Amino acid sequence: MITHPSAQEIVAGVAQWLPVDGSASIFSLRVARNALEIAARDMAMSPAADARAAERMHALLGRGGTREELDVALVEAIRSGAIASDDPSLVAHLRACALDTIAIDQPKYAHTLG
Incomplete structure (x- = not known):
C-alpha cells in the first residue's frame, strides 16, 4: 500500500516553505512550482485512478469497499497467501497502480513504463 502526501498537504507545505519577503531563489520557485503542479495533477487524476484501482481490487478480492479498505484487504490477502504474489491479475493491478x-x-x- 503506497501512501503519499495529499494535494492539500503539498499546497500547505509550499505555502509554509516559501518566504514571503521576496527572497526566494529561482531554485526555490522551481521546486514550489513543481510541487504545485503535482498537487494539481493529483486533484485532477487521483479520483479516476482510485476508482480504477478499486474496481481491479474488487475483481481480485471478490468484495467491495473503499479504495483504502480494499488496499488493506489486498495486503492481508497477499500476506496470508490467499493471493499469490505472482498472480497475473495482481501483477497487472500493481503495474497499473504504478x-x-x-x-x-x-x-x-x-x-x-506504458
Missing part, C-alpha cells in the same frame, strides 16, 4: 502514480508524480517518465 503507472497511475507515475502519471501524477512524474508524467515525463510514464511513457517509459
Whole structure:
C-alpha cells in the first residue's frame, strides 16, 4: 500500500516553505512550482485512478469497499497467501497502480513504463 502526501498537504507545505519577503531563489520557485503542479495533477487524476484501482481490487478480492479498505484487504490477502504474489491479475493491478502514480508524480517518465 503506497501512501503519499495529499494535494492539500503539498499546497500547505509550499505555502509554509516559501518566504514571503521576496527572497526566494529561482531554485526555490522551481521546486514550489513543481510541487504545485503535482498537487494539481493529483486533484485532477487521483479520483479516476482510485476508482480504477478499486474496481481491479474488487475483481481480485471478490468484495467491495473503499479504495483504502480494499488496499488493506489486498495486503492481508497477499500476506496470508490467499493471493499469490505472482498472480497475473495482481501483477497487472500493481503495474497499473504504478503507472497511475507515475502519471501524477512524474508524467515525463510514464511513457517509459506504458
